Amino acid sequence: MEIIKLRNGVEMPILGYGVYQVSPSECERCVLDAIGVGYRMIDTAQAYFNEEGVGNAIKKCGVPRNELFIVTKVWISNSGYERAKASIEESLRKLKTDYIDLLLIHQPFGDYYGTWRAMEEAYKAGKLRAIGVSNFYPDRFIDLAEFSEIPPMVNQVETHVFNQQTEAQKIMQQYGTHIMSWGPFAEGRNNLFSNETLRSIGDKYGKSVAQTALRYLIQRGVIVIPKSVRKERMEQNIDVFDFALSGEDMQRIGQLDLGHSLFFSHYDPQTVKWLCSMGKRSC
Template sequence: MEYINLNDGNKMPMLGFGVFQVPDFKQARQAVTDAIDVGYRLFDTAAAYQNEAAVGESINKSGIDRSEFFVTSKLWLDHFTYEKAKAGIEDSLRKLNMDYMDLYLLHQPYGDVYGAWRALEEAQKSGKIKSIGVSNFYPDQVKNLELMSSVKPAVNQIEVSPWFQQNDDVNFMQKEDIAVEAWAPFAEGKHDIFTNETLAKIGEKYGKSNGQVILRWLLQREIIVIPKTVHKARMQENFDVFDFKLSQDDMETISKLDRHESQFFDHHDPVAIESIFGSSLRALR
């Protein structure tokens, strides 16, 4: 396993396992159990995923010491006030059945970000959270949060894939000593990413699949990756990316695949914000 040193002194695995879109308790529990068996120790969940309890149960029953795991969860928008964020943190800990979380993120950059962030800062000081960070924040939003608070985010989890490489945002975060973590590294299979000829030709040189090439490309950009699957064979494939290294030519070839647009939605688009998150924000009024 490769690790990254976070700006608060904590160490985080570079490859983990995500459970987005696995709300069924039994399926999520089995997926995490299988992932633990494969060797994963970083697990990424969220209040909005509705599977924190399943993740916690699998880890707690694994027979492996809690200190061996790096557990991430996220606060949803309907808890973005100081008081509700404190309650949200306790709720995540209760569902996970854990004394602390290794990393806790503000899931989106909307609502009372600063009130919620203050609750995260206090939880970090009390030992309930080891590292705090954000998700889906643009550079200006990160910088504003830095200027408004005493603790810099340790991580920003954002969309990064060959189709949406976010070079400027990644470079900004890394220069700020904020680790970048990629969600949807495979763009959920969009544009035939698993059969793309360019990626396949690179993979042939190393005896690797398109997915493995993508994960290696991200790791070599010093980006944390959390691929999701419920199939154990794919978990094993995704985990088998530490025995090869892409050449500089390979990296440059992949850089040319950038479509320069989100494969999901624009976090700057007011219409998208209202349609996706409006109900959560209105619930706080």
């Protein structure tokens, strides 16, 4: 497993396991399977309603806590200093741990400056080993990085072969921030799993389309967190460290970039209204 060193020296695996859309009832089993096949980084969120399942797996897996790297995210409804502070305690309780390895602000909406202050405080208190953001496009990312004492160490944004985020990654690098991909397979959109370019390149190395898509991101220094509820796919998705794509392969895959989201844009007023309405519901 390759390791990424964050700005503060904390080390995190470049590949982990994401649990978005893993039901609360299945989450514990999935995370135990993932840890069993070798994953050490788990990505959850308050808004996934499955932090408790992750916490149960942390307790039961038999792997020492300091060998695991747990990521969770503060949801919009918990934005603002006081609410965020309370929600960090809640996440710690649900995750059954006394520290979180990486905490992210899930969305750049609500009082996320207040959230950031609560996170900086918890970081200094040793409850969080690293802090970052998610879905911060360059404009909001630069704003927060410029006006906070501790700039984000990670920014988790939609990143896959069809939305490669090369410009955003360059801006993050200027602040010593690591890019982390959500949706490394674009959840299969745009027929990713039957893409001919990925298939023909993968065939040369005896690797699947999924493995080729992940390897491309990893070689660009992008942290990835593929999700699958199936153990055999978990095994396949972590088996990407015994081959390297050539410069020519990287270039060909680079050409698949459409340069826009396959989900929704955080610049679209309707998306912003929709996310804000979800933030007003309790969660």
